[in-house]
Amino acid sequence: MVKVAIFASGSGTNFENIMQRVTAGELPNIEVTALYTDQAEAECIQRAQPFNLDVHITELKDYATKADYERAMLKQLEREGVEWIILAGYMKLISATILDAYESRILNIHPSLLPKYKGVDAIGQAFTSGDKETGTTVHYVDSGMDTGQIIEQRQCPIYEDDTKADLEQRVKSLEYELYPKVIAEIIQ
Structure with missing residues (x-):
């Protein structure tokens, strides 16, 4: 079993989709150790309850620096033996503290055809752009x-x-199909 942690900040629909697939045996070699969130009021916390999953709430405001914040998260990840991190709507940039420890082992899904429409409201940007298509991208996380x-x-x-x-x-709908597929291919 490969131990993974899922990071989310918002509604948690991608998190929930992944958990449903793990529970259904569609990702049989993956064990989700916990949900990590940076928002004490995030809807993803409620979505974790049916899965009887630990939730770690770590808010940046409780730490002197972002490095301190990430060190606290890294200690918990190490205690749980986490081998991979899956971002599912996590709205903070991952910095060197975690990136160095999980080099090439952090995945993210983004609602655009990168490199177009990076950052927040990518769907809104695509919608108002005049483009004839958009999509979704799964990528490794780096410092950008x-x-x-x-x-x-x-x-x-x-x-x-x-x-x-x-x-x-x-x-x-594309995200719900693509992300579990890529997770299965890359992590398993």
Whole structure:
């Protein structure tokens, strides 16, 4: 079994999708040790409850520096024997403290065809861009914002009569298919 930790900051739908697949045996060689979040009020915390999963809430405001914050997280990751980190809507850049310890072992999913539309509201950026397509990208995490090596991408069209919500749903559906597939291929 490969021990992984999932980091999330928001609603946790990608986290929940991964956990459902682990529970269903679709990711049979993966053990999720815990959910790590930087937001005490994040919806992902409630999504963790049905899986009887430990939740570690570590907020940057409780530490003098970001390095101290990441050292606290790294100690917990090491105690749990975590071998890989999966980001699922984690909204903080990972810095050297964790990057050095998990070099080439941190995955992220981003709702655009990187390198286009890095950072927050990538779907909104694509929606207003006039582009005819967008998609989702799974990539390794490095020190930049959505700049790590691309592992795999999936495209989806942007239709003229789309609402932003329509596009968000289509991109989310792609994420729910692509991320577990890549996790299985890379980690297992």
